[in-house]
Amino acid sequence: MAEHGGCCPPMDLFRSEPMHLVQVIIPIESARLTVSYLGDIGLIQFKDLNAEKSPFQRTYAGQIKRCAELARKLRFFKDQMSKADVKPSAKSDAKAEFNLDELEVKLGELEAELTEINGNSEKLQRSYNELVEYKLVLQKAGEFFKEAQSRAAAQQTEVSSQQAAEESLETPLLKDQESTADQGKQVKLGFLTGLVPKGRSMAFERILFRATRGNVFLRQSSVDEAVIDPNSGEKVEKNVFVVFFSGERAKSKILKICEAFGANRYPFAEDLGKQAQMITEVSGRISELKTTIDAGLLHRANLLETIGNQYEQWSELVRKEKSIYHTLNMLSIDVTKKCLVAEGWSPIFATQQIQDALQQATVDSKSQVGAIFQVLHTKELPPTYFRTNKFTESFQTIVDAYGVAKYQEANPGVYTVVTFPFLFAVMFGDWGHGICILLATLFLIFREKKYSSQKLGDIMEMTFGGRYVILLMALFSIYTGLIYNEFFSVPFELFSPSAYACRDAACSEATTIGLIKARDTYPFGVDPAWHGSRSELPFLNSLKMKMSILLGVAQMNLGIILSFFNALYFRNPVNVWFQFIPQMIFLNGLFGYLSLLIIVKWCTGSQADLYHVMIYMFLSPTDDLGENQLFPNQKTVQLVLLLLSLIAVPWMLLPKPFILKAQHNRTHQGQSYTPLEGTEDSLQVEAGHDAHGHGEFEFSEVFVHQLIHTIEFVLGAVSNTASYLRLWALSLAHSELSTVFYEKVLLLAWGYNNIIILIVGIIVFIFATVGVLLVMETLSAFLHALRLHWVEFQNKFYEGDGYKFAPFSFALLSDEDE
């Protein structure tokens, strides 16, 4: 079908690639390699022949589990690498070939090594953190004790001095005894020291108080910087506490509470000398541990480095293997367990490639038997596959967003390449704005290589994806902008001076009435003299409105003609005679005629009122046209057209359902004589589409369907034509908006003769132009162009109920991952 080279360019896009259902019988020993080669080609879409089996009941579930396990290990490495700030090198230089078994062993070893190192360093880290905490406790608690002692000493002296002072007066006899008793008790006081997280210190204190009924003395002091908790390994702000208590019961309670609050306790000697000794001891051990930990970390970093070198390669391999086994799981296994049967769709042009790959796989896997490749016949609808390039892809996406084309139906994507940017530009006609957009999109196109390899944001991604659409949109809007003669709403005398000149000096107020034609007609586009004149709007409105109708009628005719080609391609004469022809007559009898009138009026310069003509063509077709007559015999022509249009409606509605019924009856009668279906058919999967051919013929349903179609077309002819008037409306809105920004912001600011106001004015103008005109107006014009294509154009012929070709391909694999 698709002949490349020669005289004609490839016509791939007009209809989707011809596909066929192929069956490949692969000996089991070469299955993996075969699927792998087919994945490299990426032109075959495997059908799931085991849909009724759950994932773990399938043949290769074990392998998939292995791959998942490998992927988990790789994720573990990645996690470790990102924690240790090791970046996987983009592409490794040593391209070592691995197979899955080797990789499994290797990854297993590496994982074991890494977990061991982690475990060791965790243990070391833990004791290190404990020592750090211990040191803190020693320091802080030492401070408490020192403080307490000095205070106690001070108190003692105070008490003694008081005693000395009060001795002369009545001194209680028991006082001495009491204080000695106090000292005796003090000896029994136990204490605990440790660290408690700062956030929970209040609750800790409260619970301690409650649990011991207040018979407790707690001192806390906050540690300045956060400490790493030995148990959780997280940084926490902590308080050092010392708690004094009396009695064993209280001790056990306090111990339990400490445990509950995650407070780490450390032994503490009251003796100052011992404290100092312990501090030096602990510091020594800390520095010792530090060197050990550093050595461990270095070792770990080295290991991760080696992993990082090959990480990408491994993960790609695992991804590939997993996808291969997923595909193999979709194949049905033969009863003898000797071979696998694959079924799938592939484009016809790829047949040779696939067969080569199969042979290659047979050779490479040293298999005794080759794979068998055969084409199956089926009534199932094949998937739709367009071979797009980076330019046509985005246009095809616009069409696919509405619905994927039915297999081999006419593809509106081809026409969209031109009509979409053109209709956009009709609404966005300003060559200044066009140049701005052109520059932006050229920037994207020149940096294409860079951007396509990296991840972009959501909106950026969308803009980048549609860069060629935007390029054409910009070029077309420069073109229409030149026709409208608007550059940021300012007209320029680009091609020649204006054709009009003032009759005399009195016509300072620019109205067209004071102007006379002085030169030849302005050669291209709208004469600049129209701009800013009082009759600018009536003139441009009339022009754009009529132009919109012409464009609309042309595009709708194209749609109907495409339905003719569809009918021709699918050998459906009913659709030609009872759909295409009456539709053409109806649309052109009314709105084609209107278009003709518009052209005649433009050419002859007649002043006929077209509204009047059209309305009275329906209301009183026999009346005389009077001054609205544009050409001789117009009345007769109108009568004929009106009658033809009236006939076209029942023509569309009635015959088709009856003919379909008759056809169905005929085939049904014939069927009783046909022999049983061939054995070949048993291989085919029964498709939903078959129901259409063999199922019951519901006449009422078909009739209602046809009725809806007819009504939709007849009403649609009017409403769709009216819908194209949005071209005029948006174009008007665009030019008016840009005029407002130019006149009310830029010119107003200019008028003040003040540099600051001017700068502010320019800034406001730039922001308004970019924000409102370049971004929002572009979006709205884009959406309206989209609507005109999806609704007004495509509903004439496009079914859009196909499904997309989704081949098994390694190239697509990396895109969908992550």
Place this chain on the structure above:
Amino acid sequence: MYGFEAMTFNIHGGYLEAIVRGHRSGLLTAADYNNLCQCETLDDIKMHLTATEYGPYLQNEPSPLHTTTIVEKCTLKLVDEYKHMLCQATEPLSTFLEYITYGHMIDNVVLIVTGTLHERDVQELLEKCHPLGMFDSIATLAVAQNMRELYRLVLVDTPLAPYFSECITSEDLDDMNIEIMRNTLYKAYLEDFYRFCQKLGGATAEIMSDLLAFEADRRAVNITINSIGTELTRDDRRKLYSSFGLLYPYGHEELAVCEDIDQVRGVMEKYPPYQSIFSKLSYGESQMLDKAFYEEEVKRLCLSFEQQFHYGVFFAYMRLKEQEIRNLMWISECVAQNQKSRVHDSVVFIF
């Protein structure tokens, strides 16, 4: 919020209701359960679950898997979702969400207290606690010797404090009065929750009172069945019934005097909604009662999603998810212990 929820609900509750409905569509379906029930090993279960919403939580678990890991990870997902919703919630929804966890809090308190009574390790007990019912000083519970201390030391800081007013005694803790404490707390909690929902009004009150009434009735039946043959007096038993629900008050009078399971059945069959539950059971059987109640509960919870603009969906979702985790635990236990014939005994399909 007084009957005009449709006008104002979405201002504060709309986002979260959308979230919770999204979560609901992530619940496992009957097809998922069918597949899970066919699994041969825990790895198969993992493989199947990684294809569901649980994927991110399970995919990084190394392969020899235990039932506890599966349950733990699934619970973790529930907790994450709950915390996310709680963070986003405003009053009164945040209070409502907090109410949902109080039940777990009571269970955790009871678990720790019973555990320490039997000299278990506190850390070990803490691991068994439901993460939704954790509060700051929960580990301190081990210190307490009697109810009064329990209250004074720890629970006074928790939301459970008001529920404790009826069970402050100086008696030492033993299994019996811990169980009574649990039920008293639960009674007070349900009544409080019920009052709170009534205060919210509108569809929330309507739906939640139905759901809570069912919960209260189920507890009443369970208390009755469990206390048959114990030294609990009739009056004490009656005290443990919540003062609302379909059985209140006449059903409670009758339940209080029941002596065996068939009498309970006789009482319950007078109430049409429960008739269907008991009609599934044969006489004298109480084993399947739990499952029958769970099935009925799941049915009611699912129905609450049919109505919009109320908080019942949050309650329903949490309950359904817990049921799902129970199902998963049962299935994985059956698979792990090669008891696949019993796999359907306790699984309640949600959809």
